[in-house]
Amino acid sequence: MSWETYLDREQARFVDELLDFIRIPSVSAKPDNIPDVQRAAEWVAARLTAAGADHAQVMPTAGHPVVCADWLHAGPDKPTILIYGHFDVQPAEPFDLWSSPPFQPEIRDGRVWGRGASDDKGGMLVPILAVEALMKTTGRLPVNVKFFFEGQEEIGSPDLPPFVAANADRLKADMIFSADGLQWSPDQPMLVDALKGLVSLEIVVRAARSDLHSGLHGGGIANPAMALGHVLAGLKAADGRISVQGFYDDVIPLTDEVRASIARIPFDEAAYLAETGAPAPFGEPGYSTRERLWGRPTLDVNGLTSGWQGAGTKTVLPAEARAKITCRLVAAQSPERVFELIRAHVMAHTPQGVTVEVLQNPGRADPYLVPTGHNATAIAAQVLEEVYGTPPYRTRLGGSIPVMTTLLDVLGVHAVMFGFSHDDENLHAPDEFFRLDAFRRGQTAYARLLERLGRP
Amino acid sequence: MSWETYLDREQARFVDELLDFIRIPSVSAKPDNIPDVQRAAEWVAARLTAAGADHAQVMPTAGHPVVCADWLHAGPDKPTILIYGHFDVQPAEPFDLWSSPPFQPEIRDGRVWGRGASDDKGGMLVPILAVEALMKTTGRLPVNVKFFFEGQEEIGSPDLPPFVAANADRLKADMIFSADGLQWSPDQPMLVDALKGLVSLEIVVRAARSDLHSGLHGGGIANPAMALGHVLAGLKAADGRISVQGFYDDVIPLTDEVRASIARIPFDEAAYLAETGAPAPFGEPGYSTRERLWGRPTLDVNGLTSGWQGAGTKTVLPAEARAKITCRLVAAQSPERVFELIRAHVMAHTPQGVTVEVLQNPGRADPYLVPTGHNATAIAAQVLEEVYGTPPYRTRLGGSIPVMTTLLDVLGVHAVMFGFSHDDENLHAPDEFFRLDAFRRGQTAYARLLERLGRP
Numbered sequence: 016m017s018w019e020t021y022l023d024r025e026q027a028r029f030v031d032e033l034l035d036f037i038r039i040p041s042v043s044a045k046p047d048n049i050p051d052v053q054r055a056a057e058w059v060a061a062r063l064t065a066a067g068a069d070h071a072q073v074m075p076t077a078g079h080p081v082v083c084a085d086w087l088h089a090g091p092d093k094p095t096i097l098i099y100g101h102f103d104v105q106p107a108e109p110f111d112l113w114s115s116p117p118f119q120p121e122i123r124d125g126r127v128w129g130r131g132a133s134d135d136k137g138g139m140l141v142p143i144l145a146v147e148a149l150m151k152t153t154g155r156l157p158v159n160v161k162f163f164f165e166g167q168e169e170i171g172s173p174d175l176p177p178f179v180a181a182n183a184d185r186l187k188a189d190m191i192f193s194a195d196g197l198q199w200s201p202d203q204p205m206l207v208d209a210l211k212g213l214v215s216l217e218i219v220v221r222a223a224r225s226d227l228h229s230g231l232h233g234g235g236i237a238n239p240a241m242a243l244g245h246v247l248a249g250l251k252a253a254d255g256r257i258s259v260q261g262f263y264d265d266v267i268p269l270t271d272e273v274r275a276s277i278a279r280i281p282f283d284e285a286a287y288l289a290e291t292g293a294p295a296p297f298g299e300p301g302y303s304t305r306e307r308l309w310g311r312p313t314l315d316v317n318g319l320t321s322g323w324q325g326a327g328t329k330t331v332l333p334a335e336a337r338a339k340i341t342c343r344l345v346a347a348q349s350p351e352r353v354f355e356l357i358r359a360h361v362m363a364h365t366p367q368g369v370t371v372e373v374l375q376n377p378g379r380a381d382p383y384l385v386p387t388g389h390n391a392t393a394i395a396a397q398v399l400e401e402v403y404g405t406p407p408y409r410t411r412l413g414g415s416i417p418v419m420t421t422l423l424d425v426l427g428v429h430a431v432m433f434g435f436s437h438d439d440e441n442l443h444a445p446d447e448f449f450r451l452d453a454f455r456r457g458q459t460a461y462a463r464l465l466e467r468l469g470r471p
Numbered sequence: 472m473s474w475e476t477y478l479d480r481e482q483a484r485f486v487d488e489l490l491d492f493i494r495i496p497s498v499s500a501k502p503d504n505i506p507d508v509q510r511a512a513e514w515v516a517a518r519l520t521a522a523g524a525d526h527a528q529v530m531p532t533a534g535h536p537v538v539c540a541d542w543l544h545a546g547p548d549k550p551t552i553l554i555y556g557h558f559d560v561q562p563a564e565p566f567d568l569w570s571s572p573p574f575q576p577e578i579r580d581g582r583v584w585g586r587g588a589s590d591d592k593g594g595m596l597v598p599i600l601a602v603e604a605l606m607k608t609t610g611r612l613p614v615n616v617k618f619f620f621e622g623q624e625e626i627g628s629p630d631l632p633p634f635v636a637a638n639a640d641r642l643k644a645d646m647i648f649s650a651d652g653l654q655w656s657p658d659q660p661m662l663v664d665a666l667k668g669l670v671s672l673e674i675v676v677r678a679a680r681s682d683l684h685s686g687l688h689g690g691g692i693a694n695p696a697m698a699l700g701h702v703l704a705g706l707k708a709a710d711g712r713i714s715v716q717g718f719y720d721d722v723i724p725l726t727d728e729v730r731a732s733i734a735r736i737p738f739d740e741a742a743y744l745a746e747t748g749a750p751a752p753f754g755e756p757g758y759s760t761r762e763r764l765w766g767r768p769t770l771d772v773n774g775l776t777s778g779w780q781g782a783g784t785k786t787v788l789p790a791e792a793r794a795k796i797t798c799r800l801v802a803a804q805s806p807e808r809v810f811e812l813i814r815a816h817v818m819a820h821t822p823q824g825v826t827v828e829v830l831q832n833p834g835r836a837d838p839y840l841v842p843t844g845h846n847a848t849a850i851a852a853q854v855l856e857e858v859y860g861t862p863p864y865r866t867r868l869g870g871s872i873p874v875m876t877t878l879l880d881v882l883g884v885h886a887v888m889f890g891f892s893h894d895d896e897n898l899h900a901p902d903e904f905f906r907l908d909a910f911r912r913g914q915t916a917y918a919r920l921l922e923r924l925g926r927p
Contacts, residue, residue, distance in 0.1 A: 235754060236754075293680075294826055378786070
């Protein structure tokens, strides 16, 4: 029997197993659910063993556990593949906005409805089922496989970097595939070539020791909120280009090839404006809106605070004004270097009559860029084209996914996002669902991927 | 017996009466004290009658009452003088910061300690006592006198403009003196030549419909907080000069004479910086710090609000950013015209990718400038020089006193601030006090003022 036939034959059972998995409310953010996250880990370990994996093991961290397993009998001439995913889920509140209870999953309209169906229980089950199909029909796998599933992705994986560092040998692999990922649409695959990095900072402008009466002191000393306006205006020109000296120095330019590949992907600017409600697109001159969103670094004010913020008028001369700022970075910018550049720029342009401090805030991520010609990505692209009948879009994301950089930092491998969710599936919202045809297609894609990786 | 001897002989009784007056907790801001404000009004009316005034009457308003009285027998060839003051007081909380209970006044170190001792119960009692001394010793007054005392000054006199308008005939006078006022120091008198006006507004910058993920949308559309920085920087140049087109057009320039008279008044810039805690003075170029504080219009940001203001990092692209702004105006600027100028300026310089709205906030005041050669001011200056042995400083205040402009608007008369408090007397704070020697000297000053005004 072919693995494809096996997958077809067992699909009803697989869907039932997915429903069982969703019934475990493994909400990593809620202390009450700590035992449920543990229970989900044990479910995953048992499922891996049932699929034919060896050494399936729930491993402790300082927080929620990790599950590891492997099958390493393909031989030393075959590559070793690490597959990543997560079994924890977002909180389901508010429950009353769900059409069916989040932890009592239902099937309607060819979709599984429930918390975690798409993010990432359905997703992470897919490669386990592909491995089972290969094991049950061929008795082996075409490559050496390691599984690495975590239970704290939805709270930012705080214990993952030390865990990965401490278990680097166990996790070591030639290629990494993340089963936590999206496709462009049910008919259109995609591969993510880059993620942006992040640096977070705060600018604090001060003048008087305390808030003062604007009638008694206005005109005598500087106004920190006005001075902050000048500081902000000095960071980004009116045309949207970031003015911080040296900010763009380390940016790897978008090549004509990359720009052409981005331009091939449909982008409906009117729909984008309708979605966001913004009156116009805006940003760095010389780039399309999508190029800016995907491929260029940004500097955004996340918050402002100063003086009186209640209703009406309070004639106060504020003592202090603060702006929170994050920059989204692209390769090869460094969060630390960009922070220093901004600090130096602000210090070199401090307005008269105030003192200015630039503080680093928590949250940093290195930008992530899959190198040109990256083998695992090229193979994933071929498999997606075969399975979907059309080549994948090569996309970039403006957000950061810390686990991708953690794996790169410690293991030295660029992971490939190879997941089958879609961004319309209410991830992190009520009425989360997962498409059953994507669940099935993902299994084929993973089985083909492993086969292809095992070919000489 | 001279009125001076009468004042000396009765001083102990007058101080006892001031203590009685302070014992009435006439806190206009607190609903519980409404009966106390009424009781204070009745106390004042009775005290006016005892002093020899006619028609002393507690008159209702929509809120706290007003007390009016008069003595109009000096003859038609004599001027009519209106004397203003207020019998309501600030709340006294926190009580535990007072050295003695705020409504159980004590005399220590030649001072009366208690809420309202300086602002304005001691102050408004002064002209009543001067009138009593003149009446008891001469049987008459040198001029026609009207009294106008209110019970809602500490809550912004909300019902005063309609009251003054409805009673304009009754309040009509040739000159107005306010017994709610300060002297420079116990040894140095002053006269206030100008008060600043006020206009209050809010700038609202918007882009997206709601807060968005800065990773998904940063670089795609404009950031309203950054755009607000550009708007603010466009309102005031880095050197402190207001850039709003036409802003200074209606400003009456400071003459060399006025600048010289300001320069004669000692100003310790180092002490001012130590007091405020600001690192340096700052403001419009070409003017001294005191000229800016007293004689030039200002534009101050009173508050900023946008996006995430809590601790740490939130990677949000805010939907909206707001700045609250007040301008302090000088003669002959108009609050309405300045608002329109700012609105037009902001609209003409709206940053790309956002919408901007400029809203007027509550709170407006016309600037107040005593005309050169103003007769009542000249006479007040002579009296102060006689009583203190040194000519008064001619000062200006950065704040607004709405009753001054209300009286000017309705009665067409520039009031003279002729009060004997000092700004170190903890007005509006715990341990308010009034100097007994100033209380006594003020009585002489008012008696002399009335005499001088009655001379042909």
